[in-house]
Amino acid sequence: MPVQGIWSGTISFSLVAIPVRLVKAIEPGRVSFRLLHSKDYSPLSRRMLCPKEESMVPEDEIVRGFEIAPDQYIQLTDEELESVSPERSRTIEITEFIDREEVDPIYYDHPYYLVPSKGGEKAYHLLAEVMRRTNKAGLAKFVLAEREHLVALTSRDGALVLTTLHYHQDILPEEETPLKKGKVPPEERSRIKKSIEQRMKDFDPGKYANDRRKKLVELLAKKVKENAPVTAPVTGEAEGEGPADLVAALEESMRKLKENR
């Protein structure tokens, strides 16, 4: 399986620089459906529509805007956006190392792998190996898709894992309730402990499956026996063609919008 690169650049620590690519570590196991036009079964593509001209807008006519007042926007070009943090958009500079155990998992956001680019194999392997032996993680900041991330680099089975971390300022405080200070009667304590000990196992995450996906696959298996598939008309354009990064950015902002509700 060829690994798709999300980003390419250089890791640096002190005077050592390692060319790398960022790749996925997680492949969401979703069963995905395609939106179709019920009249002709042609797949639908997401396009941007200009309400003023009532026309579809090609990618090179789209620009990002920040709303400073209702319906008043400041346009920013890609070059301007990249100029915000030029030192971090192509470099992951490890400014310090920490002991791995010190990181509270509450900071973990999303993991990726880094793989070496041509010529970087040896230095990459060295960094992975010395981090493994010392059980350390490297801390760095870098900018990915216009967001500056604090990241932890760790070593795992010879590979470098890059985990984005939440900023400390974004961690919500725990709630203090008087109940938490309450005493636990010894008999209740030993009852719960016993109940837990009876249910101790070795963790095998592989035995837990996504039930939803199983059901969807079953549904599809049933459908495929009952119905013949429909054929989409040939359009002459590659399927799903369109501004891929734009669509991803949109989905991301839609998701955020929903979450904030």
Next chain:
Amino acid sequence: MAGTTLWKGYVHFGDTDVPVRLRASVREERTQFHLLHKRDGARLRQQMVCAYEKKPVPGKEQTKGFELEEGKYLLIDPEEIEQTAPESSRMIEVHEFVKTGQVDSLLLDRLYYLEPDLADIRGPEFNALVKALEELHVAGICTWTMRKRSYLGALQVRGKTLRLSTLRYADELILPTSLNLQKVPLSDKELKIGMELLEKLTAPFAPEKFQNEHQEKLREMIAKKARGEKILILPPRRLEPTESDQLLQALEASLRKAA
């Protein structure tokens, strides 16, 4: 400000039920951009377009299909998809307890605080659960349903706080072995100096000292542009990779620099 309650229910195992509330542990704010039409500055709207007719398609003419092979779709009624959604429930069912060290950090997804549901708590069961998980160093592996989705999770204690992390399914994790990384021989000297260098560059983990500077600078740039000032275009910094035969020298020089 503390987050609001996202969900209420019970942690259940054996004959124990603990009323709990789920709260977010993280809140992120980010600069939100909109997509504009360069020419007229109009804010763009997203529209589904028929790839064949090249025309906008209204919602009532949209249907769903699963692609069996290129251009061949099995039609699925969206209602049938809806029916596969899990039934709602108020129970976080703990299936087993495992040593906390066995929970792979790459599987950890979102983390929530689990607070006692004070409206419903009857006795000392919440505190007893926290104490027991802490003393035994275990995590409860559990499943629950929230907002029409089923989740796999790990119930853990850190400090005195009960936390619930959603876990990714094991088959969603890409294994490092699939990256086909080749081992490159390293000399003892390179390893020794590398480790020394890491020790020299080690500091205590102090997450509070890292701020999102980019966000600040981005806002400044927007303000500058709003005032009509010119934005200076800066190319991204690109570093020259260390050549393999220069690695030892680079490590030695780094060590001298760190000393």
